[in-house]
Amino acid sequence: MSDATPILHMLSPQKHMSPFDVNMAADAGYKVIVPYINVALEEVTPLVQDAIFSRPPDYGSHTGFFIGGKDAILALDMLEAARKAQVPPFHLSVLADPAGSFTTAAAMVACVERVLKFKFGRGWKGTKVAVFGATGVVGFASSIISALEGAEVQLVAHRGVDRVIKSAAVSKERFGVDLQAVAGETEEQKREILANAEVVFAAAAAGVQVISKEHKEIANNLLVVADVNAVPPAGVEGMDLFMNGEPLPGCNALGVGPLAIGDIKYKTEAGLFKQMIGAKEPLMLDFRHAFELARQLVA
Numbered sequence: 001m002s003d004a005t006p007i008l009h010m011l012s013p014q015k016h017m018s019p020f021d022v023n024m025a026a027d028a029g030y031k032v033i034v035p036y037i038n039v040a041l042e043e044v045t046p047l048v049q050d051a052i053f054s055r056p057p058d059y060g061s062h063t064g065f066f067i068g069g070k071d072a073i074l075a076l077d078m079l080e081a082a083r084k085a086q087v088p089p090f091h092l093s094v095l096a097d098p099a100g101s102f103t104t105a106a107a108m109v110a111c112v113e114r115v116l117k118f119k120f121g122r123g124w125k126g127t128k129v130a131v132f133g134a135t136g137v138v139g140f141a142s143s144i145i146s147a148l149e150g151a152e153v154q155l156v157a158h159r160g161v162d163r164v165i166k167s168a169a170v171s172k173e174r175f176g177v178d179l180q181a182v183a184g185e186t187e188e189q190k191r192e193i194l195a196n197a198e199v200v201f202a203a204a205a206a207g208v209q210v211i212s213k214e215h216k217e218i219a220n221n222l223l224v225v226a227d228v229n230a231v232p233p234a235g236v237e238g239m240d241l242f243m244n245g246e247p248l249p250g251c252n253a254l255g256v257g258p259l260a261i262g263d264i265k266y267k268t269e270a271g272l273f274k275q276m277i278g279a280k281e282p283l284m285l286d287f288r289h290a291f292e293l294a295r296q297l298v299a
C-alpha cells in the first residue's frame with residue numbers, strides 16, 4: 001500500500017459543496033479535502049489533468065474526485081469528462097453522487113429488493129413500479145436502477161407530463177431502458193396508477209405527501225412502498241421512519257421508511273469512498289456501482 005496521502009477534490013456546479021458529503025469523505029479516510037464550487041462542465045478536464053500530473057502514477061488511486069450538485073445528467077457528463085481526461089498511466093478515481101441522490105436511490109432500490117425477495121419470493125423482473133418525484137434526482141436514478149433490473153417502471157408526472165417524457169428519453173438514450181411517462185396530476189389519474197402498481201417509490205420533495213390514506217385503500221396490487229422523505233408529513237401517510245419491511249398501516253403492502261433507506265445510503269457512500277481510497281486501478285462510480293454495494297449491504 002502506497003504511503004500517498006488520500007486527497008479528494010470535490011466539485012460542485014452549485015455555489016456550495018454539500019457539508020454532508022465533506023463529512024462523509026473525511027470519515028471515510030480522506031486526509032485532504034478541497035471543495036471547488038460553480039464548476040462548469042468544460043472545467044473538469046483541466047482540473048483532472050492538473051491533479052493527475054502533479055503526483056506519480058502509483059499515487060493515482062489515492063487521488064479522488066467527487067461530483068456533487070443537484071443535476072443528475074450534468075453529474076454524469078462531468079463523470080464522463082473526468083474519465084476521458086485521464087492520461088494513462090496517470091489516473092485518479094471519481095464518484096458522482098449529486099445531492100446524495102445516486103447512493104439514496106441505490107439504497108432505496110436495494111432495500112425494496114430485499115423485501116420483495118424475502119417476503120414475496122420475487123425479483124424485479126416484470127414488477128410494476130410507479131415513481132413519484134420522477135423529475136427529481138433520486139426519482140431519476142431509482143427509476144433507471146430498477147428498470148435495468150427488469151422492472152416495468154412508470155414515471156409519474158405531477159405537473160405536466162412533458163418533463164417526464166424528456167426524462168424517459170434521456171434514460172433510454174443513456175442507459176437503454178424503457179420507462180413509461182404517465183400523467184398523475186388528477187386524483188383519477190393517480191388512482192389508476194396506484195391500482196396497477198406493485199411497488200411505489202415515493203421520492204418527491206421533502207415534506208410533500210404523495211400517497212394518502214385514500215390512495216392506499218385502492219392500491220390492491222401493492223406489495224412494497226418506499227418513502228425517502230424524512231421531513232413531516234411523511235411522503236406516504238402512515239409510514240414510520242424506521243420501517244423496513246413491516247406492514248404499512250391502511251393497506252396490504254409492506255413499508256420501507258426513510259431512515260431505513262438512509263442507513264444503507266450512508267453506508268453505501270462511505271463504502272464507495274473507501275473503495276476509491278483502496279483501489280489499485282481508477283474507479284468511475286455512478287448509481288450502478290452504488291446499487292451493487294447497497295445490495296451487498298442489505299443482504
Ligand SMILES: NC(=O)c1ccc[n+]([C@@H]2O[C@H](COP(=O)([O-])OP(=O)(O)OC[C@H]3O[C@@H](n4cnc5c(N)ncnc54)[C@H](OP(=O)(O)O)[C@@H]3O)[C@@H](O)[C@H]2O)c1
Nearest residue numbers: 104133134135136137138158203204205206228229258262
Ligand atoms: N432518506 C435519505 O437518505 C435521503 C437522502 C437524500 C434525499 N432524500 C429525500 O429524497 C427526496 C427527493 O430528493 P431529490 O433531491 O430527488 O429532490 P428534487 O430533485 O428536488 O426532486 C423533488 C421531486 O419532487 C417533485 N415534487 C415537488 N413537489 C411535489 C408535489 N407537490 N407533488 C408531487 N411531486 C412533487 C418534484 O417535481 P417537479 O420537478 O415538478 O418540481 C421532483 O420530481 C426528498 O424528500 C429528499 O429529502 C432522502
